[in-house]
Amino acid sequence: MAKPKRAALLLRISFRKPETDDPDDEQRPEFSKGIGRQEEDGRALAKRLGWTITKVIPEDDTSAFKRRKIQLPDGTTALRTVRPGFRSALEALASGECDGLIADDLDRVARDPRDLEDLIDVVEASRPRIPVESVTGSLRLANDADITVARIMCAVANKSSRDTARRVARKHEQLAEEGKWGGGGFRGYGFDRVGHQPIEAEAKILSEIGARILGDWSGWTAEQRAKIDPRVGESLNSIAADLAKRKVPTVTGTTWKGRTVGSVITKPSVAGLRAHRKEIVGPAAWPAIIPRERWELICARVASRAGNTDLTLQRWLTGALKCPLCQHMLTGSHGRNGTRYWCNTRAGGCGKIAIKAEPAEAEVERQVLELLSKPDVLVRLRRVVATEATDEARKELAEDEEQLQQLAGLWARKELSFGEYTEARRIIEKRVKESRALITSSAPRILRVLLAGDVAAGWSQLRPAEKRDVLLALVPGYYVQPFDRKQPRKFGGDRLQVITD
Ligand SMILES: [Zn+2]
Incomplete structure (x- = not known):
């Protein structure tokens, strides 16, 4: 392949700490690596590499998260992060002014997956491909x-900023929901609807x-106890x-099923916690029926059991594959041609x-x-694992939660x-x-085990549900693109596309 004679060099100045949702941090400059370097x-x-650089493009990254309508190299317009330097590099490549691109690192070129897709479009549009x-x-x-x-x-680099954005959004929702019982419908088992006071009989259950x-x-009974393995407990x-x-009554009047038992006991309200969209957002105004630490153990047991007995999880990509046509998750199913993941019509999917x-x-x-196997991915993962909650963090959390309650009282x-x-x-x-x-996510624990030794060997020993958690x-997750009829025999790995937004 010919070596680029008119390559562009893209340099990015970062003024922003990427992993923060504190608005006050915006003004704090951080130069991870100087632009001269x-x-x-x-x-x-x-x-x-034997390339010749003819254009140096500095990019001021201060407004990295502002989006605006811009014109793409193919003439169409789209909403993108404002990055004039990156855009001018794309245009130089698309117009032929430049024939190669060098950047410091992937994070600097494309924090937004859409930017990466635009770059891929430009690179692939030329024959041979533009080297990057x-x-x-x-x-x-x-x-x-x-x-x-x-x-x-x-997607990995982007995940931290998206998680941050989600946290901020959640905070707003939380303020709006403040003090309210999460959602209508039936009251939670164990508490009355008006004052969220424990109902004694249900609390006992x-x-x-x-x-x-x-x-x-x-x-x-002694006979029953003899059959119970205390490390496993009784089944739901x-x-x-x-x-x-x-004839213990339920809230809705239906009979108890294993699923009902699992559902009432794992509700955060039972441990005196408030949840919003299934995520714990803070201490509740009502008292705990089961102390929090004990409740967490119970939840862990219920979750690990589901992992053992739920056969759908033998297909560990369940929950990770999405239909690009109707946005439903694909589920494992047995068909005439063997086992496959399918956009199941019985689950509301399109079947296509x-x-x-x-x-x-x-x-x-x-x-x-x-x-x-990539060192920088491992570094990033190790950072996640290293910050996993210790007993110390748990103690701090309890103190902080108490302080929150005291604050509410003061107010x-x-x-x-x-x-x-x-x-x-x-x-x-x-x-x-x-x-x-950190405390509620199981990923750090599994990742820690995985990163402790040989990664490939560790991976092969994971249970299906754990593989999915790591993934x-x-x-x-991945979108599964439609089947290519031109290549019916070949399994197309490129049908799997990482979800980027
Ligand atoms: Zn579908």
């Missing part, structure tokens, strides 16, 4: 495999369910059958997308292992102004959310 590195790489290189080696778009890896890397799951219930179905036999299960799993597995008694209250709460809640996300810690 980047230019030196870029020129050294060009020399090594980066100093860190993380960005190469020479073939389909490079592009897939670049997409995944970009909840404690009983928890004890039976944890294997330390005092209500079993068996508990449900007993509650039904005893399916992919063979085993080759799809092998392809995703290959991509995950490739990703896990209610008008000992604080609303401004003082919200400001103080903002600071504490930020800490609380960070610790809680989803890396990428948001």
Whole structure:
């Protein structure tokens, strides 16, 4: 391949700490690597590759998260992050003014996956492809495999900023919901609807369910107890059958099923926590029926059981593959041609997308292992793992939560102004959310095990549900593109596309 004679060198000045949702941090400049240093590195790489640089494009990254309508190289318009430097590099490549691109690192070229897609479009539009290189080696778009890896890397890099954006959105929702019982419908089992005061009879049942799951219930007969392995506890179905036999009423009047038992006991309200959209957002105004630490153990047991007995999870991509036509998740199903993931019509899907299960799993597995072999991905993951909540963090969390409650009391008694209250709460809640996300997520624990030794060997020992957790810690999931009729025999790995927004 001819070496670029008119390459562009893209340099990015970063003024922003990427992993923060604190608006006050915006003004704090942070130069991870000076622009002079980047230019030196870029020129050294060009020399090594035998390229000639004719254009140096500095990019001021201060407005990295503002979006505006802009014109794409093909003439259409779209909403993109404002990045005049990156855009002018794209135009130089599209027009032929430049015939190659060097950047410091993938993060700098494309934090927004849409930017990466625009770059891929320009690179692929020319024959041969326009060569792209980066100093860190993380960005190469020479073939389909490079592009897939670049997409995944970009999704990984992007995940932290998207998580931040989600946290901020959640905070607003939370303020709006403040003090309200989450959602209408039936009241939660164990509490009355008006004051959220525990209903004694139901609270007793909840404690009983928890004890039976944890294997330390005092209500079993000696004969029953002999059958229970305290490390496993009693099964949800068996508990449900007993509650039904005893005619213990449910909230809705239906009979107890294993699923009902699992659902009432894992509600955060049981531990005195408030949830919003299934995520814990703070301490509740009502008391806990089961102490939080004990409740977390119960939830862990219920979750690990689901992992063992739910056969759909044998197909570990369940929950990671999405239909691009109707946005439903694909589920594992057995058909005439073997096992496949399908946009199941019985689950409300369109039925039009399916992919063979085993080759799809092998392809995703290959991509995950490739990703896990990259030093910078490992560094990023290790950072996640290293910040996993310790007992110390748990203690801090408890203190912070108590402080939040005291603050609310101070405000209610008008000992604080609303401004003082919200400001103080903002600071504490930020800490609380960070610790809680770490405590409740299972991904760090699994990742820690995985990163402790040989990654490939560790991966092969993971249970299906754990593989999925690791995968989803890396990428948001995959779209399964429609089947290519021109190549009916071949399994097209490129049908799997990392979801980027
Ligand atoms: Zn569909």
